[in-house]
Amino acid sequence: MRGICKRFGAVAANADVNLAVRAGTVHGIVGENGAGKSTLMSVLYGFYPADSGTVAVFGTEAQIHNADDAIALGIGMVHQHFMLVDTLSALDNVMLGAEPHWLLHKAAAPVRAGLESLMQSTGLRVPLDALVADLAVGDRQRLEILKALYRGARILILDEPTAVLTPQETLQLFDVLRQLRAQGTTVILITHKLKEVMALCDQVTVMRGGRVVQEMPIAQASVEGLAQAMVGRKVQLGRAADASKAVPQSTAKALLQARALSIRDAMGVLRLQQVDVDLFPGEIVGVAGVAGNGQSELLDVLCGLRSPDSGSLALGAQQFAPPSWLDPRHARSLGLAHVPEDRHARALVMDFAAWESAVLGYEHTPQNSRGPWLRRQAAQAATAALMERFDVRPRNGRLNSSKFSGGNQQKLVLARELGQAPAVLLVGQPTRGVDIGAIEFIYAQLRALRDAGGAVLLVSSELDEILALSDRVLVMNQGRITGVLPIAECTEARLGLLMAGSAA
Amino acid sequence: MKDALPRWADVALLPAVCLVVALLAAGAVVALVGQNPWQVLAALVQGAFGSARGLSYTLYYTTSFIFTGLAVAVAFHGGLFNIGGEGQATLGGLGVALVALACAPVLPAWAMLPLMLLAGALFGMVWAAIPAYLQAYRGSHVVITTIMFNFLASTLVVYLLVKHLRPPGNMAIESLPFAPSAILPSAQAALARLGVEWPSSPLNTSFLLSLAACAAVYVFLWHTRAGYRLRAVGASPGAAAYAGIRPQGQVMLAMAISGALAGMVGMNEVAGVSGKLVLEFVSGAGFTGIAVALMGRNHPLGIVLSSLLFGALFQGGAEVAFDVPGFSRDMVVMLQGFVVLFSGAMTYVIAPPLAWVLRGAGLARTHHG
Numbered sequence: 001m002r003g004i005c006k007r008f009g010a011v012a013a014n015a016d017v018n019l020a021v022r023a024g025t026v027h028g029i030v031g032e033n034g035a036g037k038s039t040l041m042s043v044l045y046g047f048y049p050a051d052s053g054t055v056a057v058f059g060t061e062a063q064i065h066n067a068d069d070a071i072a073l074g075i076g077m078v079h080q081h082f083m084l085v086d087t088l089s090a091l092d093n094v095m096l097g098a099e100p101h102w103l104l105h106k107a108a109a110p111v112r113a114g115l116e117s118l119m120q121s122t123g124l125r126v127p128l129d130a131l132v133a134d135l136a137v138g139d140r141q142r143l144e145i146l147k148a149l150y151r152g153a154r155i156l157i158l159d160e161p162t163a164v165l166t167p168q169e170t171l172q173l174f175d176v177l178r179q180l181r182a183q184g185t186t187v188i189l190i191t192h193k194l195k196e197v198m199a200l201c202d203q204v205t206v207m208r209g210g211r212v213v214q215e216m217p218i219a220q221a222s223v224e225g226l227a228q229a230m231v232g233r234k235v236q237l238g239r240a241a242d243a244s245k246a247v248p249q250s251t252a253k254a255l256l257q258a259r260a261l262s263i264r265d266a267m268g269v270l271r272l273q274q275v276d277v278d279l280f281p282g283e284i285v286g287v288a289g290v291a292g293n294g295q296s297e298l299l300d301v302l303c304g305l306r307s308p309d310s311g312s313l314a315l316g317a318q319q320f321a322p323p324s325w326l327d328p329r330h331a332r333s334l335g336l337a338h339v340p341e342d343r344h345a346r347a348l349v350m351d352f353a354a355w356e357s358a359v360l361g362y363e364h365t366p367q368n369s370r371g372p373w374l375r376r377q378a379a380q381a382a383t384a385a386l387m388e389r390f391d392v393r394p395r396n397g398r399l400n401s402s403k404f405s406g407g408n409q410q411k412l413v414l415a416r417e418l419g420q421a422p423a424v425l426l427v428g429q430p431t432r433g434v435d436i437g438a439i440e441f442i443y444a445q446l447r448a449l450r451d452a453g454g455a456v457l458l459v460s461s462e463l464d465e466i467l468a469l470s471d472r473v474l475v476m477n478q479g480r481i482t483g484v485l486p487i488a489e490c491t492e493a494r495l496g497l498l499m500a501g502s503a504a
Numbered sequence: 505m506k507d508a509l510p511r512w513a514d515v516a517l518l519p520a521v522c523l524v525v526a527l528l529a530a531g532a533v534v535a536l537v538g539q540n541p542w543q544v545l546a547a548l549v550q551g552a553f554g555s556a557r558g559l560s561y562t563l564y565y566t567t568s569f570i571f572t573g574l575a576v577a578v579a580f581h582g583g584l585f586n587i588g589g590e591g592q593a594t595l596g597g598l599g600v601a602l603v604a605l606a607c608a609p610v611l612p613a614w615a616m617l618p619l620m621l622l623a624g625a626l627f628g629m630v631w632a633a634i635p636a637y638l639q640a641y642r643g644s645h646v647v648i649t650t651i652m653f654n655f656l657a658s659t660l661v662v663y664l665l666v667k668h669l670r671p672p673g674n675m676a677i678e679s680l681p682f683a684p685s686a687i688l689p690s691a692q693a694a695l696a697r698l699g700v701e702w703p704s705s706p707l708n709t710s711f712l713l714s715l716a717a718c719a720a721v722y723v724f725l726w727h728t729r730a731g732y733r734l735r736a737v738g739a740s741p742g743a744a745a746y747a748g749i750r751p752q753g754q755v756m757l758a759m760a761i762s763g764a765l766a767g768m769v770g771m772n773e774v775a776g777v778s779g780k781l782v783l784e785f786v787s788g789a790g791f792t793g794i795a796v797a798l799m800g801r802n803h804p805l806g807i808v809l810s811s812l813l814f815g816a817l818f819q820g821g822a823e824v825a826f827d828v829p830g831f832s833r834d835m836v837v838m839l840q841g842f843v844v845l846f847s848g849a850m851t852y853v854i855a856p857p858l859a860w861v862l863r864g865a866g867l868a869r870t871h872h873g
Contacts, residue, residue, distance in 0.1 A: 305745060329748030338746070345742040352739060360736065361747035369729045376727065 004053035006039055013039040014050070015210045021155070021203075023058070026177060026187040028197035028218075031207035032230055032435040033406060037190050040207070041157055045077050046070045057155070076153025078144040080160040086133040090126050091115070094147045111150070118149055121183070124176055137290070138169040145176070155186045162196060166290050167463065167496035174200050192230075193464075194223045206230055231436045239468055254278045254314070255455045256302070256336070256424050261311035263297055271297040272308065273479045279424055279455035284446060286470030287459040288495050294479035295459045296341060299428050302457070303338040304331040316423070332361055337417035339410075341428030341459065347413040348401040355383035355397035358416050382419075390415035391441065407438030414445055425449055428459045443469060463492060477501040509859050515806070519799055519847060522854055523813070526846035530839045539831055544824055548839075551823025552816035558823065560691060560705030566808075566815030567707075567772045568593075568786075570714040572793025573811055574721050575766035577802040581725055582758025583738035588635060588650025589766040590790025591657030592628040596767025597774040598661055599627030601679055601781035604774075605669070608683035616685045620775055621713070621768065628767020629760045631657060636759030640752035646759070654790070662783065669781060679781040688776040708776030710768070717765060718804040724761070734758050766790060798848040810847075817843060 006014040014036045021027040031037050043050045046064040055062050057073045064070050070077070084093050091112060101107040112128060119125055124142045132140060141161060148156055158177075162170045177187050177200060189201060197204050197218070204221050206214040206229040214229045228234055256279040263272045272294050279285055287295050300306040302313070307325035316334050320326045331338070340346040348357040359368045359379045368379045383397040390411045392404070404412065410430065417425060427446065431439045446456055446469060460466050466473055473490050475483040475498035483498040509518065531541035552562045572589040579586035586592075603623040608616055635649035662677070669679040691707040725731040737744040737754040744751060773785040796814055800806030821836030846854070 303746075304748070327748055328746060332748065340746055342742070345740065346746040347743065349736055349740040349743045352736070356732065357743075359732075360743060363729055363732055363747070372728050372730060374727055374729050374732050 001040070001044065001055050002053055004040060004043055004055075005051045006043060006048070012210045014043070017053070017207075017210070017212055019205060019212065021186060021188060023186050024181060024184050025202040026181055026189060026200055028189045028191065028201035028204040029207065030191060030194060030197055030204060030226060030230060032192070032437075033433055035207040035230070036210040037207055038159070039210075041077070041159065041188070041190060044070070045075060045157065071151050071153070074152055074154040075157065076145075076148025076151060076155070077157040078141065078148060078159065078161060080163060082140050082144055084132045084140060084143065087131065089129050089131055090135065090139075090143050091128040093132055093143065094150050098151060114150060115146060118146060122146075122149065122176065123179055124149075137164045137292075138172065141165070141173065142176070149180075149185075154184070155188065156180065157188045157190070159190045160192070161189070162191070162193060163461065164291055166499045167492050168500055170196070194226045195464075197221075197226065198223060208232060227436070252281050254280050255316070256457075257314040258302060259312045261298070261301055261308045261313075263301060263306065263308045265297075271479050272301065275311070275476075275479070275481055277302070277457070277474070279457055281423075281453045281455055282450055283471040284450050284456040284458055284469050286466035286473045287457065287476060288463060288466045288473055289461070289476035289499050291461045293476045293499075295461075295476055296428070297479070298476070299338070299341065299426055299457075299459055301325075303336065303340075303426055304328045328361065329364075332420070335420075335423035336426070337420060337422035337424070338426045339413050339417050339428065339430060341432070343406070343409055343413060343433070348409060350400070350402040352401055353398050354387075354392075354401050354404065354412060355380045357401040358383040358386060358397070358412060360416070362416070362420065386415040386419050387412070390418075390445075405435070406433035407435045410434050410442065411438060414442060418445060418449060422449075423454055425454060425456045426459075427456060429461065430458070431460075431462070431465060463495060466490075466495075467492070475499055509855060509862070513858070513862060514855075515801065518851065518855060518858060519801075519806075519810070521858055522799075522847040522851055523843065525850075525854060526842040529846065530842040533838060533842075534831075534835070537830075537835070539828065544828055544831060547824045547827045548816075548820035550820075551827070552820030557703045557705055558819060560703065560707040561819040561822075562812070562815045563691075563711055564705060564707040564772070564777070564815075565789075565818045566811045567711045567714045567776075568769045568789040569792055569796045569811035569814050570718060570807060571765050571768045571772070572789050573796030573800060573807040574717055574793075574804065575762040576793045576797035577800070577804070577807060578721060578725070578734075578765060579758050579762040580797060580802050581731075581738045582734045582754055582762075583741065584636075584639070584755060584758055584762075585647050586632065586650055586759065586762045586766075587647055587794065588632060588653045588657075588763075588790070589793045590786055590788070591650070591654035592631045592763040592766035593769035593773075593786040593790050594654075594657040594661055595631040596624040596628035597770035597781060597785055598664065599623035599625075599767065600770035600774045601669070601682075604682040604686035605679060605781075608686035611685065613685040617688060617775070620686060621771055624767045624770035624775075625764035626767070628763040628765070628770075630763070632759040632763025632766070633756065636756050636763075639759075640755040646755075658784075661781070665781065665783065677783055678778075681780045682775070686775065687779050688771060690776070706777040708772065710772040710776045713768065713771060715808070717768065718808055721761075721765070722804040730757065766793070795844040795848050798851075799843075813843070814840070 001017065001019040004014050004017040017040055019040065029037050042048055044055060046066045046069050055064060062073055085096065091108060094115060095107060095111045099107040100110050115128060124146050126139050126143045126146060135143065145156065161173060165173060181187060191197060198221065201218050203217055204226065205212055206226055208230060258277040261272050261275040262270065265271050275298060287298065289295050301308045304326040305328055307322045310322060312319065312321040315326065315336060318334060344350060349360060362368055363374065367382060368375055380397050387395045387397065392408050392411045392415065401409065430442050450456055458469055467490060470487050473485050473487060473495065474481050475495055477499060478501060482501060534541045534544050551558050553559055572593060575589050576586055600620045600623055603620045607619065631653060635646050635653055638644040638649050639646040665677050665679065670677055671680050688708045688710055692702045692704050694709055695702040725735060733749045734754050734757060736747065736749055737751050741751055769786060769789055774781060778785060792814055796807055796810045799810035817840050821839060824831055825833045825836050
């Protein structure tokens with residue numbers, strides 16, 4: 001790809017980007033959110049045309065107008081969110097859109113044969129007749145890769161492929177990718193996990209602000225160097241940034257104590273099984289686990305959004321047990337704040353001005369309302385102060401919440417929740433879709449609350465994040481707590497085994 | 505690309521462009537049937553605004569549209585599509601009439617009229633509260649139930665009129681006329697008091713009431729905590745639940761206010777114009793309210809403007825059908841249909857090319873990501 005430019009109005013998402021990927025290599029592309037990685041890949045895959053620049057595939061210049069062109073050229077893409085139909089079988093999903101015969105039963109046989117031989121040669125094994133809904137996440141990803149390969153992909157683009165995998169599954173995926181490379185497939189890996197780039201890639205390109213800022217063979221790269229190139233300055237995210245040496249006092253009374261929480265979903269499946277959680281003053285408790293193993297339900301139950309089927313909760317001096325569970329407003333009045341996992345659907349009202357989102361959940365406090373009236377001026381002034389304190393940019397409380405970047409939205413949410421000086425803070429995926437600069441800031445805020453004697457429950461699917469922040473780690477698998485470890489005993493391998501459900 | 509239009513263009517320019525496109529399309533049809541579009545347009549504007557009498561009729565239509573448009577808008581801010589404005593307005597008229605018939609002989613006008621307003625709002629509110637309850641606590645979709653309730657309202661009023669309210673021996677299906685204390689002052693009477701001479705028309709003081717309702721809705725939605733919560737539920741049910749706002753209560757509240765606003769149509773049509781309960785007095789205003797709210801972007805100010813437009817189309821259209829030979833009543837309905845189509849449904853088709861034009865002119869920039 002040479003001289004790719006793509007502008008969205010005044011914003012240059014890609015400015016004169018050159019990318020050369022050698023055939024038969026694994027090429028990593030790293031950068032923060034909004035650095036232009038996705039735009040570049042979208043141009044390559046034909047989602048939108050570049051304003052200028054050329055693309056050459058296997059040495060010949062190509063015009064890629066849509067995904068069909070890309071597939072015809074041998075480019076396959078595995079999206080971060082799988083593009084699979086849950087109610088169809090694995091085989092049908094591969095066939096979908098590329099049926100070799102209009103009668104399905106005649107189409108199935110050659111596809112099956114082709115897939116069998118592909119699975120043979122690549123080692124990617126997927127049960128072809130199982131419904132996608134019944135497949136494990138790792139299987140679904142292998143299916144996506146198979147689908148791309150079956151359609152003749154010789155260049156495979158993987159967008160954040162490890163976000164949903166356990167460390168063990170990640171290693172398996174890397175083995176597969178290495179094997180594909182050995183067979184001549186070219187892999188482009190988009191990621192923000194620098195350790196994975198170091199482990200797998202041959203060559204790495206760093207993007208920032210729509211430009212390529214660095215490109216080098218992996219032998220010359222280091223995690224620190226890449227991180228610095230991504231952000232444009234030195235960053236410190238690990239435990240080293242944690243200046244405090246405070247040791248949590250487990251002799252103190254727990255701020256929050258949950259016992260034997262169980263909940264079934266609408267289908268009758270147990271999502272939480274006998275979960276115990278204790279939060280003591282002055283500690284950050286990490287909840288590790290592959291997404292979808294009950295962490296979201298745990299947050300919902302603890303913040304009062306859902307009542308469990310059984311169990312009990314002690315919050316401050318209050319006791320709760322179903323059927324009279326606490327509700328979110330009551331929880332807030334007891335000093336429990338919550339930064340939810342889903343910023344867009346829960347934490348902010350996207351159509352509201354920032355100041356309106358900044359009083360969400362606290363609209364009834366004396367600061368924000370008097371009698372039936374909303375104190376608009378006071379709330380706007382308070383939001384301005386919060387924006388200043390938490391460095392939310394742009395500092396415009398009248399701007400729609402949706403107009404802020406992910407990092408600034410998250411800072412606004414954090415500002416709102418921490419602004420009330422809570423005793424307990426529940427945090428879900430605090431840095432999802434947030435750039436590194438903001439991550440540093442968010443980490444510092446969580447540690448500050450901890451050091452001030454608050455308790456933080458941190459749910460994250462990023463193991464690095466858990467390891468960097470937690471004082472104690474709970475590991476969840478299929479709704480159960482499979483292990484509780486002090487941070488000193490946590491290793492990635494050990495947590496990974498617990499996440500996969502085996503005893504440590 | 506949803507946010508591609510700057511705010512001023514979204515609020516002012518887009519509706520104007522939609523209107524122009526609608527007029528062009530309607531003009532083309534008019535030309536096709538062999539009429540002169542300019543002549544028709546001129547007759548329309550002249551009929552709607554050209555005389556005090558025409559203007560009065562326009563504002564009279566506008567009054568009902570403001571009430572029903574506000575009703576749709578309030579429900580919409582709560583995330584609900586209230587198609588039942590027609591039925592709620594019918595019930596509102598019934599409430600107004602029942603109070604007028606029961607109390608007017610004994611109470612003076614200053615006590616009578618507020619009481620009738622209250623009754624109209626209350627009846628509309630109750631009629632909307634039933635579908636609201638079914639939505640909030642039983643999950644029956646409010647679109648379906650409010651449509652059903654339109655039919656129920658219509659047949660209920662027919663039954664009551666035929667069986668109970670019609671004076672014995674009267675052939676016309678209507679109630680007894682109200683006592684003078686139960687009739688809203690007409691514009692003619694009200695302006696005469698101020699020394700202004702004004703022709704006789706259906707326009708009455710409920711027009712002022714509709715403007716007051718606009719102001720009240722604005723203050724409620726954007727300056728009260730209850731309005732904030734209602735909008736939060738409508739804009740993001742997930743975020744509202746997270747904030748501890750119970751959606752059921754907000755559904756009830758939004759529909760109750762919506763029904764009350766629709767019920768106030770009764771003040772205009774029953775207490776202001778006919779002075780008795782008649783059949784089908786809402787005559788479609790409940791449905792026009794949907795188009796009014798759509799075009800007015802669910803904002804009270806926008807609703808005043810779009811109500812005025814629709815009022816002008818109704819009044820001017822009637823004049824055109826009368827003045828221009830060969831231009832039938834159906835052509836007027838076609839014209840109104842085009843305006844609804846383009847300003848309501850086609851807005852999102854027209855917005856992208858408009859954004860493209862503005863970008864080309866350097867007046868707008870794209871937001872993305």
